[in-house]
Amino acid sequence: xxxxxxxxxxxxxxxxxxxxxxxxxxxxxxxYGSGDFGSLARAVLPYAFAVAAQTVVxxxxxxxxxxxxxxxxxxxxxxxxxxxxSEEYALFVVPFVLAMGFVLGAVNGIxxxxxxxxxxxxxxxxxxxxxxxxxxxLDAPGGAVAEWLKGLISGTVPIPGLPDTIxxxxxxxxxxxxxxxxxxxxxxxxxxxxxxxxxxxxxxLAAFRSGVPVARTRIIAYALSGLFAAFGGLALTMSTGIGxxxxxxxxxxxxxxxxxxxxxxxxxxxxxxGPIVAVFVLRLVRTDLTLLAIDPNVTAIxxxxxxxxxxxxxxxxxxRGRQS
Amino acid sequence: xxxxxxxxxxxxRRVKRFxxxxxxxxxxxxxxxxxxxxxxxxxxxxxxxxxxxxxxxAIPLAILAGCQTMTxxxxxxxxxxxxxxxxSAFIMATQVVNQDPAVAFLLAMMxxxxxxxxxxxxxxxxxxxxxxxxxxxxxxxxxxxxVYQRTVIASGAKIPDFLAWLGTGVTFGFPNALxxxxxxxxxxxxxxxRTGFGRLLYAVGDxxxxxxxxxxxxxxxxxxxxxxxxxxxxxxxLLYIGxxxxxxxxxxxxxxxxxxAAAVIGGTSIFGGRGxxxxxxxxxxxxxxxxxxLTILQMPEGAxxxxxxxxxLFVTAAYLRIVEER
Numbered sequence: 187x188x189x190x191x192x193x194x195x196x197x198x199x200x201x202x203x204x205x206x207x208x209x210x211x212x213x214x215x216x217x218y219g220s221g222d223f224g225s226l227a228r229a230v231l232p233y234a235f236a237v238a239a240q241t242v243v244x245x246x247x248x249x250x251x252x253x254x255x256x257x258x259x260x261x262x263x264x265x266x267x268x269x270x271x272s273e274e275y276a277l278f279v280v281p282f283v284l285a286m287g288f289v290l291g292a293v294n295g296i297x298x299x300x301x302x303x304x305x306x307x308x309x310x311x312x313x314x315x316x317x318x319x320x321x322x323x324l325d326a327p328g329g330a331v332a333e334w335l336k337g338l339i340s341g342t343v344p345i346p347g348l349p350d351t352i353x354x355x356x357x358x359x360x361x362x363x364x365x366x367x368x369x370x371x372x373x374x375x376x377x378x379x380x381x382x383x384x385x386x387x388x389x390x391l392a393a394f395r396s397g398v399p400v401a402r403t404r405i406i407a408y409a410l411s412g413l414f415a416a417f418g419g420l421a422l423t424m425s426t427g428i429g430x431x432x433x434x435x436x437x438x439x440x441x442x443x444x445x446x447x448x449x450x451x452x453x454x455x456x457x458x459x460g461p462i463v464a465v466f467v468l469r470l471v472r473t474d475l476t477l478l479a480i481d482p483n484v485t486a487i488x489x490x491x492x493x494x495x496x497x498x499x500x501x502x503x504x505x506r507g508r509q510s
Numbered sequence: 511x512x513x514x515x516x517x518x519x520x521x522x523r524r525v526k527r528f529x530x531x532x533x534x535x536x537x538x539x540x541x542x543x544x545x546x547x548x549x550x551x552x553x554x555x556x557x558x559x560x561x562x563x564x565x566x567x568a569i570p571l572a573i574l575a576g577c578q579t580m581t582x583x584x585x586x587x588x589x590x591x592x593x594x595x596x597x598s599a600f601i602m603a604t605q606v607v608n609q610d611p612a613v614a615f616l617l618a619m620m621x622x623x624x625x626x627x628x629x630x631x632x633x634x635x636x637x638x639x640x641x642x643x644x645x646x647x648x649x650x651x652x653x654x655x656x657v658y659q660r661t662v663i664a665s666g667a668k669i670p671d672f673l674a675w676l677g678t679g680v681t682f683g684f685p686n687a688l689x690x691x692x693x694x695x696x697x698x699x700x701x702x703x704r705t706g707f708g709r710l711l712y713a714v715g716d717x718x719x720x721x722x723x724x725x726x727x728x729x730x731x732x733x734x735x736x737x738x739x740x741x742x743x744x745x746x747x748l749l750y751i752g753x754x755x756x757x758x759x760x761x762x763x764x765x766x767x768x769x770x771a772a773a774v775i776g777g778t779s780i781f782g783g784r785g786x787x788x789x790x791x792x793x794x795x796x797x798x799x800x801x802x803x804l805t806i807l808q809m810p811e812g813a814x815x816x817x818x819x820x821x822x823l824f825v826t827a828a829y830l831r832i833v834e835e836r
Contacts, residue, residue, distance in 0.1 A: 251641070301827040306641060307780050311826075314767055314819025321812030431812075438646055451639075483660070487653035494632070494646035501638040 196448035200463045207470045215477045220342070220354035222473075227359040228339055228425050230469050232257065233439055234363050235418030237447070237461045238371075239411040240440035243305075246407035247387035247453030251309040252294060253415050253440055254433035255316035260287050260419030262320050265329025265429025276332035284416045290316070291412015295405030320431040327430040335424050338362060359425075363462075366417055370410070371458050383407050387453025442493035443468060445500030468492070537776065537792045544799045551806055558683055564798050566678070566685045566753060570595075572794035573691065573746040574765050575772035576698050577739040579790045582773055583702070584715040584732065585782030586633060586640035588739045590625055591769060593648035595747030595762035597621045597655050602748055603667040603757040611670055619744050625651055626740025627733065634732030655759055667757045677752020687749060694745075698787045711735065715782025768797050771818045774825050 211218050236253050243250040264283045268276050290312075298308045339359040374380040382403040385393035394400050418436070423429050445451060446468070447461030471492065475485040549556045574591050581588045598618040605614035625647050632643040679686040702708035710731050713721045722728050743762075750762055776793030778785025797818075804814050 249639075297823065301823070301830070303823065303826050303830060304781070306639070307826050308823060310641070310770075311819045311823035314822065315816045318812040318815030318817075318819065321815065322810060323812075325810070325812070435649060438642065438649060441642055481657065481660075483653055483656040487650055487657065490646060490650040490653055494628075494643070494650065497642055497646060498632055498636040498638050502636050505637045 197457075197460045197463060200447070200460060200467060204463055204467050204470065207467060207474065211470065211474055211477065214474060218477075223355060224340075224342065224357035224359070226466075226469060226473060227357040227363070230465055231339060231359050231363055231421040231425060232418045232434075233436065233443070233465045233469065234367075234462055235414050235421055236436040236440040237443040237465050238367055238458060239414035239418065240444050241447070241449055241456070241458055241461045242383070242407050242414065243411045244444050244449050244451060245387050245453060245456060246383045246404060247390065248298070248305040248404070248407070249309065249441075249451070250294065250408065250411050251306065251437060252313040252316055253411070253418075254436040255313045255320065256287060256290060256412055256415035257419040257422060257436055258429075258431055258433040259290075259316045259320040259323065260416040261422045262324040262329065262429035262431050264420055264423045265331060266324050268332050268335075268423075269328070269330045271332075273332050273334055276335055279332075280335070280420065283420060284413060287412040287414075287416020287419070288409050289412070291415065292405055292409035294412065295408030298408070299401045299404055317431075317433060320433075324429055324431050327428050329423070329429040331423050331427050335420075336427060339421070339424050362421075367458060367462070370413070374410070375457075379403065379406060384454055387455075389454070438490075438493050438497075439465075439468065442496045446496045450503075451500060534777075534789055534792065537789060537796065541792060541796050541799065544796060544803060548799065548803055548806070551803070562680050562683060562685050564795070564802070566680075566687055568794045568798040569685070569687045569691045570746050570750045570753065570762070571765055571768055571772060571798060572791050573694065573742055573749070574762070574769035575776070575790045575794050576695070576787055577742050578769050578773040579776070579778045579785060579787050580698070580702070580711060580735060581640065581739055582715075582778050582780055583711045583782055583785060584735060585718070586732075586735075587770065587780070588629065588644050588736065588743075589641060589766060589770075590629060590644040590648035590651065591739065591743035591746070592763045592766035593651040593655075594622045594625050594740050594743040595750060595765070596758075596760065597625075597651055597747065598744035599747035599751035599761050600655060600667075600757050600759065601658070602673070603669060603751055604662040604665060606670050607665050607668055611672070614670075615748075618748065619741065621651065621654070622740045622744030622747075623737060626737035629740065630733030630736035631729075633736060634729035652759070659759060669751060669755050669757075673748055673752035674755065675752070677749055678755075687753075690745075690749060694742075695787065695791060702787055707731075707734070712783055715779075715784075717783075767815065767818050768801075769794075771822050772797050774822050780826055 215222075236257060239253045239256075240250060260283050263286065264279055267279045267282070271279075294309060294312050297303070297312070298305050301308065339357075339362055341358055342354055343356045343358055343361050374383075382393065382398045383406075385396070385398050386400050386403050386407075390400055393403075422434070443461045443464040444456075446464035447456065447459075449456030449461060468489070472485060472489055475488060476482070480488075545556060574595065577588050577591045598621065601621065602614055602618040605617050609617070628647050629640075629644050632638045632647075633640045676686050676690060702711065710721070710726060713726070714728065714731055718728065747762055750765075751757060754761065772793035773785070773790050774780060774793070775796060776785065776787075776789030776791070778790060800817075801814070804817070809817075
C-alpha cells in the first residue's frame, strides 16, 4: 500500500511541477494561450512516443538504444512512400510502417534472446544498422506526407456544447497521443502479458520459476517498443511534413523522461503516465527558456545538462535502493 | 583436460580455442585477405603510397579506438570521443589565429579534460551507465561548440603548419603521424600490461565487487580513466584536423561508431576484463582497408553503417560463445 502511495505520490508531484511550470510560463509570457499549448502538444508528440517505447522495455528490465534510429527509419520510410502518392495510399502506409516498427522491434528482442548478448550491446548494434537503413531509404531530408495525416494533429477538437474558449485548449495532437497510448497500454496493463513484462523486469529468475515465458515476453516487450517508436516516427513525419534520416535527440530524452517519470532503470517498477508527464515537464522547460529569449543553442546546452542531471539522479536513487 | 587428451578434439572446437588463445593471428589473416581482395579488384592499387595513406587514416581511428579499448576493459564505453575530438580541433583552428600556439593548445585541451571529468564523475560516483552518460555529455559539448562558433565566426580559422605537417606529411615513405602514434601506442600497451593502473582497469572490468572489496577506490580509477580517454580524444582531434584540414562542427563524429567497432574486432570484450590495445590497432587497420574496399565497390554510407553494426553484433556474439565454451 505504501508502495502504491509512493508511486502515485511521484506522479502527483510531477503533475504539481507541471502546473507550477505552466504558472511560471504564464508569468513570463502573459499572452501564453491555447495556441501555444497546441504547439506544445505537437512538439511533445514524437518525444512522448519515444518515451513510451523506452518505458515498456525499461519496465521489462532492459534498455533500447535504437529508439531514435527506429524513429528515423520509420519516419523516412513513411515520408518516401507517401511522396507523390495519393491521399488514400497513406491509409496503407500507416499500418505498414507500424507493422515494420513492430517487426524490427521483435528482431531486437529475438537477437537479445538468441545471441544472449546484453541488450545494451544488441540495441547499440541495431542503432548502427537502423541508422544505415534510414540513410539508404533517404540520404537527405525529403519526402512528403498526406494532407489528412497533417490535419490529424493540427488544430483543436471541436466538442459540441462546449464554448470555444475551452475547446481551444484541447489540441488534436494531445487527443491522438492519449488515444494511441491508451488503446495499447491499458489492455496490456490489465492482461497477463503486461503482468509478465513487469515480472521479468522485477526478477527474471523468479518470473521464470513461476512459469512466465521469459524469452517470449522479452521479445514482445521489444516489439511493442518498436511499435511505439514507429508511432513516434510517424508523428515526426506528420509534424514536419518530411522525413529526416538523421536521428534526433530522442534517445537521451527518452531515458531522461523515463527516469524523471519514476520508472526504475532496474525494471519492474513504474507506469506510463509518469514518463509522459515528465516529457511535458521537459518540453515546457524548453518553452520557458525560449520565452526568456535565451539563445537556442544555449537552450540546447541547458536542456542537455538537465537530462544528464536527471539521469545521474535516477542512477543515484537506484544505487541507494539496491544498497538498502 | 585429461578427457580431451584421449578423445580427439573436433576441428571446429580446436579452431575456436586457437582463436581464443591467440586472437591476433586470425585478425592479421583477415587483414591480409582484405588487402588481397583489394589488389584483385583494382590491380596495382597496393603500393607504397597507398600503404602510407592507409596508415595515415588509420591512426586517428586507432587512437580513438584506444579510448574505447580502455573504457571497455572496465565494462564501459566512451561515446563522447567524437565530440571531444571535434571540439579540440575546432578550438585549436580558431584560437591559433589570434593566440600563441601553446596557449591555443591549452585552450583546446580544456574542454577535453572537463568532459572527461564529468564523464568520470557521472560513471564512477553516480553510477550512470557509461553509454548514457557519455552520450549526454557529447550532446552538451556539441551545444557548447555551436555557441562558441558564433563568437569566433568573424575571426576565421587556420590550420597550424605543425599540425598539417604531422597530419599529412610523409618522410622517407613513413607518415609523420607515426611520430606521435608509436610512442602513444607503446605507452598505452605498457600502461595496460605493466602498470598497476592498467591492471586495475582489467580488475574492475572482470569483477567490480571483488575489486572494491579488495580496497580499490572504484570512482578514482574510473574518473582517471575517463579523463585520460578524453585527453586522448582531444589529441586525436588535433591530429585529425591536420589530416582533414577543414574545421567543421561534425569533424570527428563519423569516427565514433568505427572506433567502437575497431575495439570490438580487435578482441576487446565489451563486457570488460578482456582484450588489449594491439588487437585494436589491427582492428583499426582492418576497418580502414574495409572502408577503402567499400568505397571502391561504391557502397553508400548507409550500407557501411549497417555493416559496422552487424560486425559489432556478430563479433560480440562470437566472443560470447568462445568464452562460454571454455
